[in-house]
Amino acid sequence: MKQPVDAIIHNIGQLVTLEGPPIPRRGVAMQALGIIEDAAVAMRGERIAAAGPEQDIVAAFEAPASETFDAERGVVLPGFVDPHTHVLFAGSRWHEFELRCQGRSYQEIAAAGGGIRSSVRAFRAATDETLKIQTRRRLDRMLGLGTTTVEAKSGYGLDTEQELRALRLIEELDKEHPVDLVPTFLGAHEFPDEYRSDRDGYVRLITEEMLPRVVAETKARFCDVFCEEGVFTAEQSRAILQTAHRLGLGLKLHADEFAPVGGSELAAELGAISADHLLEATEHGLLALQRGGVTAVLLPVTSFSLGKGRYAAARTMIQMEIPVALATDCNPGSSMTESVPLVLSMACLELGLSPAEALTAATVNAAHAIGLAGDRGRVAPGLRADLQVLDAPSYVSLAYHLGVSHVRWVFKNGRPVH
Ligand SMILES: [Zn+2]
Numbered sequence: 556m557k558q559p560v561d562a563i564i565h566n567i568g569q570l571v572t573l574e575g576p577p578i579p580r581r582g583v584a585m586q587a588l589g590i591i592e593d594a595a596v597a598m599r600g601e602r603i604a605a606a607g608p609e610q611d612i613v614a615a616f617e618a619p620a621s622e623t624f625d626a627e628r629g630v631v632l633p634g635f636v637d638p639h640t641h642v643l644f645a646g647s648r649w650h651e652f653e654l655r656c657q658g659r660s661y662q663e664i665a666a667a668g669g670g671i672r673s674s675v676r677a678f679r680a681a682t683d684e685t686l687k688i689q690t691r692r693r694l695d696r697m698l699g700l701g702t703t704t705v706e707a708k709s710g711y712g713l714d715t716e717q718e719l720r721a722l723r724l725i726e727e728l729d730k731e732h733p734v735d736l737v738p739t740f741l742g743a744h745e746f747p748d749e750y751r752s753d754r755d756g757y758v759r760l761i762t763e764e765m766l767p768r769v770v771a772e773t774k775a776r777f778c779d780v781f782c783e784e785g786v787f788t789a790e791q792s793r794a795i796l797q798t799a800h801r802l803g804l805g806l807k808l809h810a811d812e813f814a815p816v817g818g819s820e821l822a823a824e825l826g827a828i829s830a831d832h833l834l835e836a837t838e839h840g841l842l843a844l845q846r847g848g849v850t851a852v853l854l855p856v857t858s859f860s861l862g863k864g865r866y867a868a869a870r871t872m873i874q875m876e877i878p879v880a881l882a883t884d885c886n887p888g889s890s891m892t893e894s895v896p897l898v899l900s901m902a903c904l905e906l907g908l909s910p911a912e913a914l915t916a917a918t919v920n921a922a923h924a925i926g927l928a929g930d931r932g933r934v935a936p937g938l939r940a941d942l943q944v945l946d947a948p949s950y951v952s953l954a955y956h957l958g959v960s961h962v963r964w965v966f967k968n969g970r971p972v973h
Contacts, residue, residue, distance in 0.1 A: 557617040560597040560604050562969060564944060565613060568628035570594035571950050572606060572934040573915065579850055579878030579923040585912040588950065596631060598940040601968035606934050624971070626944050629963060630952070632914070634703025634941035635895040636921035636932050639807075639831050639852050639882035641741075642697075642707050643690050643725055644674050645681035648887045661861050661889060662785075662813075671711070671745040674887055678711035678721070686724055687731075693885065694734045696893040698973050701962050703941040704735045706882075706925045708779055710744030715765050718742045722773035733972040737925045739777040739807060740769045743787050743795050758791045762798040770802045776926065777828070779807040782821065784814040789821050796825050805926060807852075811836040823847030829880070829924040833867045834858060841868070845875045850924045853916070854884040855901035856892055869906035880920040881913060896961070899954040910951045940969035 573580075574589035595612035597604040605612055651664050651673075664670055678686070697705060707728075709721035722738050729736035742765045743758075750757035769775050778799030782792040796806050805828050810818025812832035819840030822830035830836075830844060831852040844851060853867045872879050881898050884890040892898075895917050902913040922932030931939045945952070945961040952961055965973040 558615060560599045560616045560618050562598045562622040562624065563595060563612070563616060563618040564624045564626055564631055564942070564966075565595040565609055566628060567594040567596070567609070567626040567631045568592065568948065569630045569950060570596065570606060570934065571630065571632035571914065573633065573919045574933065574935060577928040577933075579880075579920045579928065580915050581876040581878050582873060585873060585879070585915045585920075586909065588911050588914060594631070596934065596942065598966070598969040601940060603934060603936055603938050603940045605936055624944070624964065626963075628948075630945040630947050630950050631934075631942055632945070632950060633918045633932055633934055634943050634965060634967065635701050635917050636704040636925065636927070637697065637702050637882050637885070637895055638706045638829065638880055638921045638924040639854060639884055640705055640707055641710060641884070641886035642693050642705060643686060643709070643721055643728070644711050644887050645677040645686055645689065646674070646887070648673065651888065652891075655862065670888055672748060674711050675713050675745065675747060679717055683720070683724060687728060690724075690728055691732060693893050694728065694732045698734050698965055698967075699962060700894050700896055700960050701943040701965060702734065702893070702895050703965065703967050704737065704922070704925070704927065704931060706737045706739055706777075708739040708741040708744070710741030713742065713745065713747035715760070715768060718765055719768060719772060722769065722775050726774050733967040737927070738773065738775045739779050740766070740773075740775040740799070740804070741779045741781070742769075743780040743792070745781065745786060754791070758794055761795050766795075766798050766802055770804065776805055777807050778804040779809065781809040782816060782818040783809065783812055784816055789817040792818070792821055793825070796821070796827070800825060807831065811840060815840060819844050822849050828926060831882070832857070834863070834865055836868070841872065841875060841877065844872075844877050850878040850880050850920060852880045852882050852924050853902070853906065854882055854890065855906050856898050857884045857890040859901055859905065860890050866905050869902070869908055873912065878920050878923065879912070879916050880924040881916040882921065896953050897958070900957050903954045910954045913954055914950055940966055942966040
């Protein structure tokens with residue numbers, strides 16, 4: 556007697572399970588994808604009921620014919636988790652791209668009033684509806700490229716009401732769109748125009764007014780700070796993150812992207828779940844991440860888009876057994892992409908990751924970087940049935956066959972949504 560389930564995907568050539576405990580993979584463990592050939596997956600409700608060799612699954616479970624999906628020998632893997640994005644923004648900065656193609660640097664453009672501050676002006680001027688329409692299109696593209704969970708930061712409002720608005724819109728989009736959004740408060744993304752000459756005053760606004768209201772009025776799970784030369788110093792970042800921690804938020808940090816100002820050390824000291832960017836992290840900083848068990852979230856498309864010709868030292872991090880995750884950094888200035896597959900290609904070709912390491916970094920390790928490794932990022936009974944079915948002979952195609960989507964179907968919570 557077969558057990559009834561709600562849906563089955565069968566005739567899978569390669570099932571990438573990433574089997575193992577709900578902890579980040581380090582060192583050589585990043586190579587282990589737990590691949591099952593000739594496999595099937597059974598789903599009940601929002602969860603995976605069983606996954607394994609086709610003959611075992613098909614002998615034990617039965618789904619209605621209309622809910623039985625033939626993968627035609629393609630690849631099935633967990634939906635991507637994108638653990639660092641600024642996906643809620645207004646408008647576009649295509650004109651800055653033209654300037655950068657003519658040789659102007661990101662910092663020069665920012666100093667001339669472009670950069671994050673121009674996105675802040677656009678965000679403040681945009682209606683809720685405009686922001687949601689534009690962001691929904693980006694989420695649709697993400698889903699079409701295999702992403703089912705996205706961390707989304709505020710940080711283009713930079714005053715109390717606008718930051719609360721950003722977090723509320725992220726919450727609404729999470730409810731309205733199949734992609735799950737995990738909200739992060741990034742009021743410390745930049746100093747707004749009105750506080751350029753009173754930077755400590757803005758830090759006090761964040762700690763005394765914004766953070767208490769963010770915790771009381773929104774579902775933000777993390778607090779992040781752009782700790783960088785010319786932006787928030789290590790001392791200012793510490794004050795903000797300590798307050799956030801006291802109020803119960805998890806901690807993240809934009810660290811050591813353009814200059815080593817102690818971001819990695821601060822992330823380790825404060826017990827942050829992740830430190831992100833890390834191009835300029837020193838040996839001292841990496842040792843701190845290693846000792847602190849902090850996940851390094853690397854954003855190679857940002858380095859590529861900025862034309863820096865420099866990338867984070869991913870191989871050193873993996874050798875040091877620092878958990879490495881990957882993200883798009885989707886934002887209008889330095890990484891205008893929704894594509895995790897593009898990130899995988901860059902990770903292999905520029906960071907020196909193997910395709911297996913890159914896939915681990917975009918699934919189980921990425922889920923850990925937003926505190927969800929117990930719920931998703933792998934294929935195992937009881938986990939959320941967030942899956943992508945690829946029209947490709949191997950998971951390697953994700954990185955190797957550039958610039959296209961390999962997705963045939965995306966399943967979110969056990970239902971085909973794309
Ligand atoms: Zn960022």
